[in-house]
Amino acid sequence: MATTLVTGEVSGLEVAFEEQRERLLPCVHCGFCLPACPTYTRLGDEADSPRGRLHLMKAVVEGRLDPGSEAFRTHIDRCLGCRACEPVCPSGVEYGTLLELARHTAAQHVPQDFLTRTLLFVIHSPTLRRGAFFLARILRHSGIAELGTKILPSIGFLRNMRFGMAMLASSIPWHPQVQTTASAPEAGRGGQTKHSTKRIGILMGCVQEGLYSRINKATARTLEANGYEIVAVAAQDCCGALHAHGGDLEAARGLARRNVDAFSNAQVDYVAVNAAGCGAAMKDYTTLLSRDPDYAEAAVKFSERVRDVTELLSEVGPRSGAPVACTVAYDHPCHLLHAQQVESGPLRVLEAVPGVDVRIVEGAEECCGGAGIYGITHPDLGGRIGSDKVDAVCRTSADAVATANPGCMMQIGAGLRLRGAREGVLHPVELLDISYRRAGYYEGAVGRL
Numbered sequence: 001m002a003t004t005l006v007t008g009e010v011s012g013l014e015v016a017f018e019e020q021r022e023r024l025l026p027c028v029h030c031g032f033c034l035p036a037c038p039t040y041t042r043l044g045d046e047a048d049s050p051r052g053r054l055h056l057m058k059a060v061v062e063g064r065l066d067p068g069s070e071a072f073r074t075h076i077d078r079c080l081g082c083r084a085c086e087p088v089c090p091s092g093v094e095y096g097t098l099l100e101l102a103r104h105t106a107a108q109h110v111p112q113d114f115l116t117r118t119l120l121f122v123i124h125s126p127t128l129r130r131g132a133f134f135l136a137r138i139l140r141h142s143g144i145a146e147l148g149t150k151i152l153p154s155i156g157f158l159r160n161m162r163f164g165m166a167m168l169a170s171s172i173p174w175h176p177q178v179q180t181t182a183s184a185p186e187a188g189r190g191g192q193t194k195h196s197t198k199r200i201g202i203l204m205g206c207v208q209e210g211l212y213s214r215i216n217k218a219t220a221r222t223l224e225a226n227g228y229e230i231v232a233v234a235a236q237d238c239c240g241a242l243h244a245h246g247g248d249l250e251a252a253r254g255l256a257r258r259n260v261d262a263f264s265n266a267q268v269d270y271v272a273v274n275a276a277g278c279g280a281a282m283k284d285y286t287t288l289l290s291r292d293p294d295y296a297e298a299a300v301k302f303s304e305r306v307r308d309v310t311e312l313l314s315e316v317g318p319r320s321g322a323p324v325a326c327t328v329a330y331d332h333p334c335h336l337l338h339a340q341q342v343e344s345g346p347l348r349v350l351e352a353v354p355g356v357d358v359r360i361v362e363g364a365e366e367c368c369g370g371a372g373i374y375g376i377t378h379p380d381l382g383g384r385i386g387s388d389k390v391d392a393v394c395r396t397s398a399d400a401v402a403t404a405n406p407g408c409m410m411q412i413g414a415g416l417r418l419r420g421a422r423e424g425v426l427h428p429v430e431l432l433d434i435s436y437r438r439a440g441y442y443e444g445a446v447g448r449l
């Protein structure tokens with residue numbers, strides 16, 4: 001007997017299937033999703049396609065396949081969870097939800113591998129993750145991460161360690177060249193197209209606050225500069241996305257409840273998220289907590305308030321800042337484009353910076369191979385997909401690559417680092433923040449975060 005995805009009660013995919021019948025049945029086996037699937041296009045195996053994985057889930061549901069079998073676990077585990085199969089599906093199969101259910105069911109029969117369990121355990125504990133990210137920042141700032149990238153051999157587990165070091169080394173801020181020829185605008189130029197009076201609580205996130213706290217600060221500053229009121233939200237926690245994707249739905253539900261309480265108590269109008277994977281998970285708390293009598297209703301209200309930061313900025317303009325002359329390649333995070341259907345928000349943010357030449361990465365809609373912890377737990381396939389992405393980024397000849405998810409930033413950043421490529425990596429709001437600084441919008445402002 002296993003545990004269900006949504007109910008958290010008894011039994012496994014079998015019962016969940018009954019409850020999720022509408023999600024699993026619509027697949028008409030048309031195969032439209034196959035060319036969109038990065039694992040299928042790389043491996044050419046039907047079982048590593050969305051259609052094949054749905055077939056395996058159905059076999060488990062009908063009792064023809066053991067959910068603990070290697071065949072089931074291998075192909076479900078190999079899925080990136082990128083959800084590129086969803087928008088191309090004419091039947092509207094909600095693949096992401098089914099995948100989490102399948103992973104959870106498999107994990108009830110055979111525990112996840114040691115590395116996955118360790119990473120999820122550390123992220124789940126505020127104390128352990130604070131310690132882990134403190135250590136990570138030491139490795140980054142001391143230059144050990146950079147050195148490790150150069151000297152560690154690419155063999156065995158050292159290859160994984162080398163990649164991890166490259167991820168850390170790539171997480172340093174990127175600064176565009178100071179533009180001396182273009183003049184800064186007068187203060188207030190490009191002023192707010194609308195003035196919002198909305199109260200915003202920002203999700204700090206675990207990886208985001210641990211390695212990219214500068215993005216959280218840039219998020220607060222740019223939202224404030226566009227008229228939003230930023231409210232500190234105490235007692236918030238990790239969003240639970242990594243746990244849900246990894247099959248630990250009980251841990252994901254516990255974290256979701258904490259966030260619903262924390263942001264509800266703060267009485268915010270919107271929850272601003274600057275990490276695509278976190279935003280997608282929080283917009284789906286509705287499903288995750290739908291069978292929890294104490295939280296189902298609150299989860300619906302919570303999810304309705306979740307916005308990517310670029311959605312909020314786009315809603316009011318955003319106002320333009322001072323020129324920053326550079327070329328930026330933009331790559332869509334899967335959980336922003338496919339899971340949240342946010343395509344134009346990040347581009348509007350980048351285009352609000354005068355002087356920026358934005359170039360969309362060829363195949364920007366395809367996963368970078370990072371996919372949460374996939375880049376670490378699946379170095380071969382994740383590395384292959386990541387390598388194709390880095391090729392596409394390099395073909396843009398841009399100064400930097402922008403994307404709106406920390407996992408993607410690290411995956412692409414590590415790939416660039418290991419090649420000795422010169423491109424920087426940043427979140428779109430970082431560039432807007434630099435532009436606003438140069439325009440003097442923050443003069444006299446007191447940092448809230």
Ligand code: SF4
Binds near residue numbers: 026027029033089090
């Ligand atoms: S596109 Fe949708 S309906 Fe067609 S095979 Fe894929 S999941 Fe099934």
Ligand code: SF4
Binds near residue numbers: 083
């Ligand atoms: S989520 Fe991504 S990797 Fe998984 S089946 Fe869908 S397209 Fe393929």
